[in-house]
Amino acid sequence: QKEVEQDPGPLSVPEGAIVSLNCTYSNSAFQYFMWYRQYSRKGPELLMYTYSSGNKEDGRFTAQVDKSSKYISLFIRDSQPSDSATYLCAMRKDEGFQKLVFGTGTRLLVSP
Amino acid sequence: NAGVMQNPRHLVRRRGQEARLRCSPMKGHSHVYWYRQLPEEGLKFMVYLQKENIIDESGMPKERFSAEFPKEGPSILRIQQVVRGDSAAYFCASSGDPGYEQYFGPGTRLTVT
Numbered sequence: 001q002k003e004v005e006q007d008p009g010p011l012s013v014p015e016g017a018i019v020s021l022n023c024t025y026s027n028s029a030f031q032y033f034m035w036y037r038q039y040s041r042k043g044p045e046l047l048m049y050t051y052s053s054g055n056k057e058d059g060r061f062t063a064q065v066d067k068s069s070k071y072i073s074l075f076i077r078d079s080q081p082s083d084s085a086t087y088l089c090a091m092r093k094d095e096g097f098q099k100l101v102f103g104t105g106t107r108l109l110v111s112p
Numbered sequence: 113n114a115g116v117m118q119n120p121r122h123l124v125r126r127r128g129q130e131a132r133l134r135c136s137p138m139k140g141h142s143h144v145y146w147y148r149q150l151p152e153e154g155l156k157f158m159v160y161l162q163k164e165n166i167i168d169e170s171g172m173p174k175e176r177f178s179a180e181f182p183k184e185g186p187s188i189l190r191i192q193q194v195v196r197g198d199s200a201a202y203f204c205a206s207s208g209d210p211g212y213e214q215y216f217g218p219g220t221r222l223t224v225t
Binding site: 004006008036041042044045046088090099100101102103105 | 116118152157167170203210214
């Protein structure tokens with residue numbers, strides 16, 4: 001079983017829709033949770049960085065962490081065609097440096 | 113302010129040759145991480161380096177792969193005697209402190225023919 005599970009998609013939505021992207025994980029030691037956006041043949045771009053449980057909002061993006069369920073989400077409001085990309089969740093433990101463990105990514109397609 | 117820089121962006125090597133991938137961290141960052149992304153897979157951690165030190169190489173294959181981050185110059189990921197299975201995108205990330213956010217470069221796409 002993978003430490004981090006993420007539905008590969010693709011997830012297709014019309015422009016303006018609310019998008020929900022999710023990851024589940026198995027290791028309760030993970031404390032820091034990140035979402036990266038990766039356009040085709042580009043490097044991952046950090047979108048959200050959260051610690052422990054709770055919500056964090058940044059513009060059209062909201063990250064949620066539910067540690068009791070080992071479940072994290074990224075919501076995108078008013079989705080735009082430019083949001084079409086692969087979204088990667090990543091997480092790490094809270095003991096100085098720890099490597100990031102990534103999900104496989106969910107491909108999102110927003111149609112005009 | 114330049115972000116993380118990697119070169120070359122594309123590298124083609126024949127089986128048995130050596131591949132050298134370079135990474136210059138963001139200005140002010142002294143922590144460098146290398147990840148590999150295989151098709152249909154997420155990014156996998158390979159190695160974490162500070163200047164002149166390898167801190168964690170738990171994700172590095174035991175043979176043919178090595179990494180360095182010298183006092184001067186970029187970090188280098190070296191793959192000796194490449195095989196077809198080494199074909200992948202190799203990403204470098206950097207951070208200002210080991211517990212802080214990691215910012216990624218554009219990657220080097222290695223193709224082994």
